[in-house]
Amino acid sequence: MNQNKLSCFAETCYLPPVQEIKPVKPDFVITNLSIISLKSSKKITINKQKNMKKIFQLLLLCLWMFTPCFKASAQTAGFQLIHNAADPALDTIDIYVNGNLAADDFAFRSATPSINALAGLPLNLGIAGGNSTGVNDTIKNFPITLTNGQVYAAMLTGVLNPGNFAANPDGQSTAFDLKLYNNIRLVSLTPGNAEYVTIHGITDAPIMDFVIRNKGTQADNSTYKTVSGYASVPALSSYLDLMDTAQGSIYTTYATDFSGLGDSTAVLFTSGFQDTSLNQGGAVAGLFGAFANGTVVEYPQVSIAFLQAIHNCADPAADSLDIYALGFLAVDNFEFRKATNYLEVPAGIPIDVGVALGNSASINDTIKNFPVVFENGKNYIAIATGVLDTSNFAANPNGINIGFNLQLIDFARVKALNPGDVDYLGVHGSTDAPMLDVMISGTGPVFFDNYVFGDVSQYVSATAISYNIDVTDSGNTVVYGSYLADLGPYTNQSGVVFSSGFWDPTANQNGASYGLFIAIPNGSVYPFPNITGIDNQQGLPEFTVAPNPANDFAVLRLSHAPAGVHTATLTDLTGKLLLNKVPMTDQTLTLDTRNMQPGLYVVQITFASGASIVKKLIVR
Numbered sequence: 001m002n003q004n005k006l007s008c009f010a011e012t013c014y015l016p017p018v019q020e021i022k023p024v025k026p027d028f029v030i031t032n033l034s035i036i037s038l039k040s041s042k043k044i045t046i047n048k049q050k051n052m053k054k055i056f057q058l059l060l061l062c063l064w065m066f067t068p069c070f071k072a073s074a075q076t077a078g079f080q081l082i083h084n085a086a087d088p089a090l091d092t093i094d095i096y097v098n099g100n101l102a103a104d105d106f107a108f109r110s111a112t113p114s115i116n117a118l119a120g121l122p123l124n125l126g127i128a129g130g131n132s133t134g135v136n137d138t139i140k141n142f143p144i145t146l147t148n149g150q151v152y153a154a155m156l157t158g159v160l161n162p163g164n165f166a167a168n169p170d171g172q173s174t175a176f177d178l179k180l181y182n183n184i185r186l187v188s189l190t191p192g193n194a195e196y197v198t199i200h201g202i203t204d205a206p207i208m209d210f211v212i213r214n215k216g217t218q219a220d221n222s223t224y225k226t227v228s229g230y231a232s233v234p235a236l237s238s239y240l241d242l243m244d245t246a247q248g249s250i251y252t253t254y255a256t257d258f259s260g261l262g263d264s265t266a267v268l269f270t271s272g273f274q275d276t277s278l279n280q281g282g283a284v285a286g287l288f289g290a291f292a293n294g295t296v297v298e299y300p301q302v303s304i305a306f307l308q309a310i311h312n313c314a315d316p317a318a319d320s321l322d323i324y325a326l327g328f329l330a331v332d333n334f335e336f337r338k339a340t341n342y343l344e345v346p347a348g349i350p351i352d353v354g355v356a357l358g359n360s361a362s363i364n365d366t367i368k369n370f371p372v373v374f375e376n377g378k379n380y381i382a383i384a385t386g387v388l389d390t391s392n393f394a395a396n397p398n399g400i401n402i403g404f405n406l407q408l409i410d411f412a413r414v415k416a417l418n419p420g421d422v423d424y425l426g427v428h429g430s431t432d433a434p435m436l437d438v439m440i441s442g443t444g445p446v447f448f449d450n451y452v453f454g455d456v457s458q459y460v461s462a463t464a465i466s467y468n469i470d471v472t473d474s475g476n477t478v479v480y481g482s483y484l485a486d487l488g489p490y491t492n493q494s495g496v497v498f499s500s501g502f503w504d505p506t507a508n509q510n511g512a513s514y515g516l517f518i519a520i521p522n523g524s525v526y527p528f529p530n531i532t533g534i535d536n537q538q539g540l541p542e543f544t545v546a547p548n549p550a551n552d553f554a555v556l557r558l559s560h561a562p563a564g565v566h567t568a569t570l571t572d573l574t575g576k577l578l579l580n581k582v583p584m585t586d587q588t589l590t591l592d593t594r595n596m597q598p599g600l601y602v603v604q605i606t607f608a609s610g611a612s613i614v615k616k617l618i619v620r
Helices: 054-064
Strands: 007-009 012-014 028-031 034-037 043-045 075-083 092-097 100-107 115-119 123-129 140-144 151-157 177-181 193-199 208-212 216-222 231-234 237-244 250-257 265-271 286-291 296-299 304-311 320-325 328-335 343-346 350-357 368-373 379-385 405-409 421-427 436-440 446-451 460-463 466-472 479-486 494-500 515-519 525-528 542-546 553-559 567-572 577-581 588-592 599-606 612-619
Touching (some): 075 265, 151 265, 250 286, 250 296, 304 328, 368 405, 379 494, 405 421, 421 446, 479 515, 479 599, 542 612
Parallel strands (some): 193 265, 304 379, 421 494
Antiparallel strands (some): 007 012, 034 043, 075 115, 092 123, 123 140, 151 177, 208 216, 208 237, 265 286, 320 328, 320 350, 350 368, 421 460, 436 446, 466 479, 515 525, 542 553, 567 577
16 A cells, blocks of 8 residues: 555544655645545545544544645645643643644644645644634634745643743743744664754743763753754663753753654653643643654653672672662673673662672671662763772772772763863772782873872763873872873773772782772773883893884894793783793794784783883784
8 A cells, every 4th residue: 555645444444653754745625625636536535523533633634724825836845733732721722724623633742644745835823722613713813924945843832821821931932823844854864863853842941951961962051932853763762861951950850751652753852841830730741752654652751870899899708799779689790890881770769779798598697788879860880899808918008098998989981072082080909918009100190199099089081092101109299100000991981990909919808919000981990000020220131123113023032031931921901811921942033913903012021030021012
């Protein structure tokens, strides 16, 4: 069956969902209460007294747009009507087009499908109260002329008598109106994505921003009746925050679920009243989406925060943890130096977070509980830190309590603020380490200054390149260790750079040794390789890697090596072992780099004494 034609069975008529609008000659003309097919000349009489389905009533509006003047070469435009006038007196309306009843009892917060309407000729839309007796009952008329080939969303908005309602705080007129929006899309321009515009439709609400949570601003400084540009989002669930432009706080958050709606488009509009007590008890404010086929979806109001958890408790007894929340197991067998991705957590309610040792049987096995209340719209990082029994570990040199704790950071970022950067914060997580600075090797600047166990820095924005960084004393006179911080793979992302493990493992049950790590939002954790080389000291072996950068091969050359069996290893920046040459008895070792991915690698020679030399290798 032709998808653009009307199909009628037992006097009930259906219109298939419209996928796209093309300027075509209309198939029907309506005169009085009859539909005449232009192709078959068959006349179908409609009895208005019958209880016709609403979709047919909406279809009458669509078809009437082709009268009174039909031409064989008629021009057409896409047209969808959305009823968003929240005045209780307009709860249902009748719509007349050029004097003819087109839609009977058209309900508030409903929409017609987007159809091909007659363009280039004047059309008069008359609005009457529901159950009107004729065109003489219209309370307001809106003359419009559509442009050929354009696609419109027409929204009925406002109130009949603004003096009986709260004024718009920004001085915008709230009088009953028909607002035409053009350049509307019927199919997403990005295959597989859902795309939508937003319209501020609440008469008594101030200027606001529409912000897609953790993605960016969809509509900035939106006033009443303002339409945004299109947002293109994956066909998944997401969150839309309505924010106070002046204060930056969130009014309301809505869950906007586009799962299974790839390639679709919608008009998202706020609707109702912010303060119903000042607006004749009208509808409460909400967010709705009108799709091209006439479906209107109400989006639920929610209160949601996002949380990333990082396990940085170096106590060997806590090598694996189970985390419980709201009485349920939330993270199972959470390993040391691992992280979760950002998880959705309920906001605005008390939540008891319980921590148990790995492979626990139930919530009754928790060893410590932490009551928290998350705030809607915020991103958090929770870091498990410290040790279970402080008496079994070295004390903190600055006198800080090292007992097991869940450290909560409430200003987390899930991406960099500026394109091309990496934004990261620093966390001092080594219980027995002294006060430290972290700085660019040699000259600075200092990223983290005078920070002790438990300290959290503010975010630092850095260009996504490779850096050599030093961990020094607070006066920058002693370099305790140097690390390779390659930020290139994390362009546009955020991260948590945290120190982990024990400064002196022998005094801490031989737990993990000190190191620097970065956790990124998807839950991946990578070490910063230690590049402190004993070759910097006089009289010790020399180790070179050349050519560097390498294209086809690289030669590792060792000179003046002490007696004994030595080992050469090659790892990537994730710590994955790519080469383990035991023993390395030759003076040179040639690496074939032709099949290696371009990037940065770490070569390490470990001597029989346990000392080691580290070099970085760049493969092109």
